[in-house]
Structure formats: structure tokens, C-alpha cells
Amino acid sequence: MAKEIKSKWNGFSLKPRKEMPDGLWMRCPACEHILYKSTVEKNLNVCPKCNHHFRIEAATRIKYLADEGSFQQVLGDLTTDDPLGFKFRETTYKQRLKADEKKSGTKEAMLIGKAFIKGRPVILAVMEPNFLMGSMGSVVGEKLCAAVDKAMEEKLPLVAVSCSGGARMHEGVVSLGQMAKTSAVLAKFDEVGGLYICVLTDPTTGGVTASFAMLGDCLIAEPGALIGFAGPRTIAETIKVELPKGFQTAEFMLEHGFMDMIVHRKDLRSEIARLIDYCQK
Amino acid sequence: MAKRDIPIAKMPGNNNNFSGGAHLEFEDKVADLDRQMNELRRLSSIKGIDYSAEIRQLRRQQVAELKRIYSNLTAWQTVQVARHPQRPLLSDYLDLMVKDFRELHGDRCFGDDRAIVTGFGHIGRERVLVVGQNKGKNTKQKIACNFGCPNPEGYRKALAKMKFAEKFGIPIVTLIDTPGAHPGIGAEERGQAQAIAVNLNQMSRLRVPIICIVIGEGGSGGALGIGVGDRLAILEFAYYSVISPEGCAAILWRDGSQAPKAAEALKLTSKDLYKLELVDAVIPEPLGGAHRNVHDTIYNVEKYIVKTLRDLKRTKIDNLLDNRYSKLRSIGASPTEKLRRKTQAAKERVKAALEAMPTKPKRVPAKV
Numbered sequence: 001m002a003k004e005i006k007s008k009w010n011g012f013s014l015k016p017r018k019e020m021p022d023g024l025w026m027r028c029p030a031c032e033h034i035l036y037k038s039t040v041e042k043n044l045n046v047c048p049k050c051n052h053h054f055r056i057e058a059a060t061r062i063k064y065l066a067d068e069g070s071f072q073q074v075l076g077d078l079t080t081d082d083p084l085g086f087k088f089r090e091t092t093y094k095q096r097l098k099a100d101e102k103k104s105g106t107k108e109a110m111l112i113g114k115a116f117i118k119g120r121p122v123i124l125a126v127m128e129p130n131f132l133m134g135s136m137g138s139v140v141g142e143k144l145c146a147a148v149d150k151a152m153e154e155k156l157p158l159v160a161v162s163c164s165g166g167a168r169m170h171e172g173v174v175s176l177g178q179m180a181k182t183s184a185v186l187a188k189f190d191e192v193g194g195l196y197i198c199v200l201t202d203p204t205t206g207g208v209t210a211s212f213a214m215l216g217d218c219l220i221a222e223p224g225a226l227i228g229f230a231g232p233r234t235i236a237e238t239i240k241v242e243l244p245k246g247f248q249t250a251e252f253m254l255e256h257g258f259m260d261m262i263v264h265r266k267d268l269r270s271e272i273a274r275l276i277d278y279c280q281k
Numbered sequence: 282m283a284k285r286d287i288p289i290a291k292m293p294g295n296n297n298n299f300s301g302g303a304h305l306e307f308e309d310k311v312a313d314l315d316r317q318m319n320e321l322r323r324l325s326s327i328k329g330i331d332y333s334a335e336i337r338q339l340r341r342q343q344v345a346e347l348k349r350i351y352s353n354l355t356a357w358q359t360v361q362v363a364r365h366p367q368r369p370l371l372s373d374y375l376d377l378m379v380k381d382f383r384e385l386h387g388d389r390c391f392g393d394d395r396a397i398v399t400g401f402g403h404i405g406r407e408r409v410l411v412v413g414q415n416k417g418k419n420t421k422q423k424i425a426c427n428f429g430c431p432n433p434e435g436y437r438k439a440l441a442k443m444k445f446a447e448k449f450g451i452p453i454v455t456l457i458d459t460p461g462a463h464p465g466i467g468a469e470e471r472g473q474a475q476a477i478a479v480n481l482n483q484m485s486r487l488r489v490p491i492i493c494i495v496i497g498e499g500g501s502g503g504a505l506g507i508g509v510g511d512r513l514a515i516l517e518f519a520y521y522s523v524i525s526p527e528g529c530a531a532i533l534w535r536d537g538s539q540a541p542k543a544a545e546a547l548k549l550t551s552k553d554l555y556k557l558e559l560v561d562a563v564i565p566e567p568l569g570g571a572h573r574n575v576h577d578t579i580y581n582v583e584k585y586i587v588k589t590l591r592d593l594k595r596t597k598i599d600n601l602l603d604n605r606y607s608k609l610r611s612i613g614a615s616p617t618e619k620l621r622r623k624t625q626a627a628k629e630r631v632k633a634a635l636e637a638m639p640t641k642p643k644r645v646p647a648k649v
Contacts (some may be wrong), residue, residue, distance in 0.1 A: 083557060084548045088533045138613030145610065167501075167523050169533065172547045173559045176523040177612035179502065180509045183481035184609040191486070207523075209474035210502045215482055229474035229502070230464030234528075238464050247467060250344070258472050 028052050030224070044265045053222050053265055055202055058111045058128035059163055064271060066115035066124060073113040074145055080108075080139045086170040087156020093170040094136050096132065106129035110140045111166070112147040117159070118273035123151040125160040127208075133162035136208050137171045141178025144212055145185045152188070157195035157276050162213040163230075165176060179211035187213045195279045196270060200250070200259070214258070218275055220268070221250035221259045228253075305361050307350065309570075314343040314427040325643040347569040354518065359550045360526060369579060371398060371413040371456055373443035374496065377579045378586075379404055379411055385442050387494050391471060393428045394435030396459070396584070397444040397507070404454065410446035412439045412507050413456035416497075421453070430463035431635055433476035436506045440480050451488040452590055460525060462503030477506040484509040485609055490593035490601060491647050492586060494564070494569075495519045502515045511605050512589050514562040515551045516578070522549035523561070536584035562589075 026037050031050035040047065044064055045054040056064070062071050070185055079097070080248060101107055106246035109131040115124040125147045127134045144160065149159040167175040189196060198216030200209075202225035228248035236243055246252055253259045263271045304312040318339050321332040323402035354362065362368070375382050379402035386393045397411045416429035433519030443453055462473055483509075484491065491510030499508070515521055524539075526544035531537045548554070553562045564585050593601065611622055 074309055084546070086546055088542075088546060167527050168526050169547070172523050172549065173521055173554060174557070174613045176501065176505055179505055179557060180481050180485070181609050181612045182377075183478060183524075184485035184509070184606055187482045187486045188606065190482075207502055210477040210506075211481060212478075214472075225487045228469050229462065229477070230469070235464045235466065235469070241466070243466065244452040247466065256470050256472065258475055271304070272497070 017179040019028070023145075023253060027238060032044055036055060037049075046265055050263070051223060053202060053224060055129050057130055058106060058126045061126050061163075061201075062111065062115065062124065064265065065159075065161070065272075067119065067125075069114040071113050071124065073111060074150070075143055077107060078139050078143060079180060082171075083138065083174045084170070086172075088170075095220070096170070098109060100131045102129050106131055108139045108143065109134045109136070110143045111272050112143045114150070114154075114156075116136075117269055117276070119239075120273055120276045121154075121156050122276070123154070123156050123158045125145050125158070126165040127161060131205075132168060132170075134194055134208075135166060135168035135175070136178050136182075136211075137168035137175045139179060140168075141181050143176070144182050146180075146187050148185045148194075149193055151196075152192055155194070156278070157197060158189070158201065158271060159197045160212060160216070161199045162204045162208050163201045163211075164204060164206070166208055176207065179207050182212040183215060190215075195276065197275055199268065199272075200225055202226050205229065205231055205255065217279075219258070219260045220271065221253060221262050222265060222268075223262050225250040227259075232261045282636075283626060288372075300308050303366055305365065306356070306533065307358055311350070312345055314339050316345065318343075320590075334585040344568065347573075351518075351569055355541070355551075356544040356547070356550050356553075357526065359518050360520050360540075360544050362570045363520050365570065365572045368497055369571050369575045370418065370497070371415040371458060372418065373575055373580055373584065374413065374456055375402070375411070377576065378583045380408075382411065385445075388434045388438035388441055390437055391434045394432050394438060395429040396429055396463070397435035397439050399439055400589040401446075401451070402585060404597075405590075407587065407590050408451055408589070410442060410451050410453045410598065412442065412453060414459040414504075414507070416458060427463055429459045429460060431503060431506070432463050432465070432468050433473050436462075436473075436480050440483055443484065447487050447489050451491055452593070452634075453487070453492070453510070454586055455491065455493045455510065456494045457493060457499050457508050457521075458497035458505045459500050459503045460498050461500035462506065474502075477502050480506045481509050486602065488598050488602065490590060491605075492589055493561075493587070494582060494591070495521050496582070500525055505603040506636075508563050509609070511593055511608075512561045513559075513602060514564055514585055514589075515554060515560045516564050516582070517551050519551060520544075520549040521554060522547050543587060594609075 024037055026035055026040065028035055028047040030051060030052035033049045035047060043055050043082045082212060106128050109159050110125060111129050112125045115122060125144055137184055147158060148195055167179065186196065197218045198213055200213055200219060200221045202222060204213050204227045209227060226248055227250055232248055250259060250262050290484055316337050321336050325332045382402035384398060384400035396414055399414050402409060402411055414431060415426050417423035417426035417571055428615050442588040446453055456556065462477065493508045493510045493513045497519050504521065526540040526547060529543040530539040536544065554560045555563050556595060562579050562585065567577040571578040576638050607622065607626060
């Protein structure tokens with residue numbers, strides 16, 4: 001009893017009371033600097049000290065990438081009908097979907113639509129990391145395929161921004177099938193001669209890397225992004241070896257010949273626009 | 282199908298008995314009956330008493346017990362059967378099903394992955410390219426095959442040989458049996474994800490019939506890497522999943538020992554997959570699983586391949602590709618959407634057929 005009372009007693013503090021409104025400051029996970037949030041936001045969510053690219057949600061990504069107000073979403077209401085009836089630990093997949101919808105403000109882990117990048121019309125597909133870790137389920141697969149179909153129909157380039165933990169476990173083999181589905185549709189897109197640019201951001205792993213994210217005509221990565229097939233933890237657990245520094249980063253992938261370029265977030269727009277200009281027929 | 286010339290007893294890997302080597306944990310009673318039968322056999326050989334009637338009785342009990350167990354296996358038990366150490370592996374299929382098999386090695390880039398075996402051979406009367414994942418029978422083979430976990434060079438080899446087969450119009454049969462693609466430093470350096478992605482991309486457009494069969498474990502992207510085709514079949518007690526049950530349990534339940542629950546939730550058995558229309562066919566296994574009767578299992582697989590190849594070869598290659606595309610495109614679509622697509626495709630086909638039909642001249646009624 002005595003111990004408990006003692007532990008509640010903090011003692012007099014001589015320091016001034018910390019009264020800080022929440023969400024004004026943040027710590028950069030890479031360089032550990034304390035940063036003023038609005039400065040970071042002005043800097044396109046990149047750490048001004050060490051160039052660490054923070055994860056950003058789909059809406060912000062579209063704001064940075066597309067011309068102001070040019071994004072017209074399609075199929076925004078598409079939701080999954082839970083093919084397996086998945087249940088885990090007293091919750092269900094449907095409940096999890098609802099919770100994540102509230103958290104992220106989108107109905108699924110991908111937004112697609114037509115947009116303009118520096119005045120060039122494109123079909124844009126952007127993944128939302130806050131929705132079940134951006135995992136690919138039936139809706140994400142269907143949306144990407146719809147985006148490809150639209151790009152084929154309107155003869156526009158397709159720009160996909162990947163940000164995902166992989167295939168969605170909650171939909172079982174249905175989500176595994178999305179890998180085959182997206183790859184098949186992209187094969188057709190390739191045959192008709194469409195331009196497909198893929199931007200790989202932190203993190204792109206698992207089934208998404210092993211399907212549409214790696215099939216672009218041009219692969220652009222953001223600096224320091226985690227890109228790989230198996231997650232680093234899985235690899236470390238399986239082979240029981242300490243992983244080398246910088247393993248599975250964008251720079252690592254570039255070095256091993258799997259990326260075309262690494263582009264800073266602030267240059268992404270102009271770089272994509274330039275690529276589109278080059279590839280015009 | 283013509284009967285083989287070799288007597289069955291002399292064929293390799295014949296263990297046509299119900300004991301099936303190692304017993305799984307849910308087969309206690311079967312194991313017990315086996316022990317009793319062996320004891321009786323031993324006694325009769327020592328004392329010279331005829332126990333054959335008793336043995337027959339026990340055997341009948343055992344068959345009934347096996348029927349009871351295997352008619353309603355749980356998902357986790359299915360996973361255990363699929364991983365059974367005596368389950369027929371790719372090497373058995375190559376020995377028993379593929380005639381004059383000629384293996385082709387190497388991906389022409391980096392090396393030769395032993396976890397994926399490719400080569401030409403005959404199944405029935407058809408010449409085919411066999412692409413399969415091998416796990417290895419003993420420790421030495423297992424290490425050479427990396428326990429059935431392919432590296433990127435394996436997938437690249439598979440694709441290179443499939444392109445070779447495409448050039449000469451040779452149908453492709455892939456036999457899937459892997460816990461998953463290898464997660465390792467070297468595999469990542471050489472682009473595991475890219476290799477699989479390119480395989481998915483290219484296999485959807487290969488201009489030859491492709492039959493994919495899951496013969497044991499169908500583990501995630503590693504299985505899908507050679508698993509895109511016109512038909513996907515699965516053996517009755519094999520499994521096919523987006524993630525291993527252990528992996529799923531570790532992530533969603535935060536406890537790897539909850540794998541049985543995860544297996545149940547993932548709907549990874551052949552029955553569930555067929556119900557969800559994710560596989561085209563379920564190939565039956567003999568009573569008590571493939572490991573109890575290797576020959577019947579492989580015979581069933583052979584029968585399926587021969588029959589399906591005959592069907593697929595009848596279809597024009599452009600139609601085959603269209604069908605493959607629409608099949609892949611409709612994965613995960615809701616039932617109504619699927620139906621709409623099917624009817625639309627059928628309507629278009631009918632329309633095209635009608636247009637192609639020569640128009641009959643109008644009948645003029647005879648003048649009276």
C-alpha cells in the first residue's frame with residue numbers, strides 16, 4: 001500500500017510546466033531532430049534536416065502530385081463484400097474496415113482518377129497507407145484494373161504511387177489473385193503501348209512489389225523508401241543473420257539495378273511530366 | 282489410358298499401404314490399429330497361428346476410421362497432411378507421370394535454382410513442358426532444393442523455358458509445391474519481387490495452354506509465380522494461401538501458436554477454394570491422403586492433365602488467351618459482376634457467331 005502511494009507522488013518540480021498543444025511538434029524518426037510540424041508540412045512532409053521522407057496519406061500525395069483541384073476521383077465508393085467472412089481475435093474484417101475508414105477518411109486503400117500533372121493529363125492511382133497498411137485486397141486490385149482500362153480507353157499515361165505492406169491477409173487467396181489480375185491487365189496495357197510510370201514510396205513490400213509496382217515502364221523511388229519482397233523482420237527471423245545497413249532501401253534497389261531513378265519528393269512532378277513528354281508518340 | 286508395362290511393385294516410391302509411414306497427431310486410432318495388426322502378423326509368423334480373419338477385421342475398422350477422419354478434416358489438419366513427409370513430391374511425379382523427361386537447366390543470368398525444375402517430357406500422349414517446385418526427399422536433397430523455396434533465378438529459369446515452349450507451341454504444366462519464395466538477402470538483391478511480377482505478367486500472355494496444379498503447399502507469391510494459367514487445379518488435401526497460417530497468426534493474432542485458427546479463417550482448403558470459385562477443379566486423393574497411395578494420386582493428376590489438355594487444345598489460341606484474361610480479370614469480382622461479365626462475353630460470342638454465319642437466301646413461296 002505504502003509503495004503505491006509513494007509512486008503517485010511526483011515531488012515538486014522546479015521546471016516550468018510543459019504546456020504544449022498536441023500535434024505542433026514532431027520528431028524525425030531518422031535524425032531524431034524535433035521539428036516544427038508546419039515547417040515540415042511546408043517542406044512537402046520531408047525532414048528539412050536529413051531529407052527523411054515521411055509517409056503521407058493519399059489525399060496529401062495527390063495534392064503534391066497533381067495540379068491544384070484537377071483530380072477527379074472515380075469508383076470512390078467501391079467497397080469489398082468480405083469474401084471469406086474473416087474473423088480474428090473477437091473482431092471481424094468488416095469492423096476493421098469501418099475503423100480504418102474513419103481513421104483514413106477513404107473507403108479503400110487506393111484512390112484512382114483522372115488528373116493533370118503540370119498540365120499533362122494522366123490517370124492517377126494512389127495508395128493510402130493508413131487503410132489496413134495500404135494492403136491490396138479485391139477492391140484495390142479492381143481499382144487498379146479500372147484505372148488501366150480507363151488509361152487504355154482514353155490513351156493516357158498511367159501513374160501509380162505504391163505504398164503498401166503487400167497482399168491483404170483478410171481476403172485470403174482472393175487478394176493473392178489480385179497480383180495475377182493486375183499483372184495480366186498491365187500486360188495488355190503494355191501490348192497496346194501505354195505508358196506506365198510507377199512511383200514506389202515507403203513502404204512497398206510483398207504482393208504489391210511482386211505485381212504491379214515492379215511492372216512499370218519506368219520505376220521511380222522516393223529516397224530511403226523500403227522496397228522489397230519479404231519484410232526485413234521476416235528475413236532476419238528466417239535466416240538468422242543480421243541484415244546489412246541500408247538493406248532493401250530505394251538506394252539498395254537502384255544499386256542492384258531494379259529502379260530507374262530516385263527522385264526527391266519536390267522534383268517528382270517535374271520528373272513525371274518530363275517522362276511523359278519524352279514518351280509521347 | 283494404356284497400362285504401364287512395369288509391374289507396380291517394382292515402381293519407385295510404392296508404399297501402397299494404409300500405414301503411410303509417419304502418423305499425424307490426429308490419426309492416433311489409425312496408428313493404434315496399425316500397431317495391433319503388426320503385432321498379430323508377428324505372432325502368426327512366430328507361432329504359426331492364422332490370424333488373417335482378425336487382421337481383416339482390424340483393417341476394415343481402420344478403413345472406416347480413415348474415412349471418418351478424412352471426410353471432415355479441419356483446415357489445420359489439411360495443412361499438416363499437405364506437409365506430410367511422405368507426401369509425393371515433384372520427383373515422384375516426374376518418375377511416374379512424365380515419360381522420357383529431359384531436364385533443362387539454368388536461367389542464363391545467374392544460376393540454376395534446384396527448387397524449380399523445368400524440362401520437356403510426355404504426359405499421356407502429349408508433349409509438354411513441365412515446370413515444378415521440388416522440395417527434396419532427404420536432408421541432402423532438401424538443402425540443395427532450399428526446402429522448396431525458390432530464388433529469383435528459379436522464376437527466371439521457369440519463364441525462359443516457358444518462352445522456349447511457347448515458340449514451339451508446347452503446352453505447359455506447372456506443379457506447385459512450395460512454402461513460399463525464399464526470403465533471404467541474396468534473393469532480395471537479385472529481385473525476388475521483380476522476378477515474380479514479370480512471371481505473372483508474361484504468363485498471362487503466353488500463347489500456349491497452361492495448366493497449374495497445386496500438389497502440396499501453395500504458399501503465397503512463391504506459388505503464384507508459376508501459377509497463372511488457363512486452369513488452376515488443386516489436390517484434395519493440398520492448400521493454397523496468401524500467407525502461411527503461422528505467418529498470419531503471428532501478425533493478426535500476435536501469437537504464432539494460433540496457426541490452427543488462422544488456417545481456419547484463411548479458407549485455404551481445396552473445398553473452400555472451390556466454393557469461392559478460385560480454383561477450377563479439385564483432384565481427388567485416395568483414402569487417407571496422397572502419402573498413403575502415391576500411385577493413385579499421380580494417376581488422378583495424370584488423368585486430369587490429359588483430359589484438360591485435350592479440352593484446351595481444341596480452343597483457338599486467341600480465344601484461349603481471351604478466356605484466360607477474363608478469368609484473371611474477374612478474380613475477386615462480386616457474384617453479380619461476374620455474372621454480368623459472363624453473360625456479356627457470351628452475348629458477344631453469339632453476336633460474332635451470327636455475323637460470321639452465311640445469310641440464307643429468302644425463301645420465295647412457290648407460285649401456284
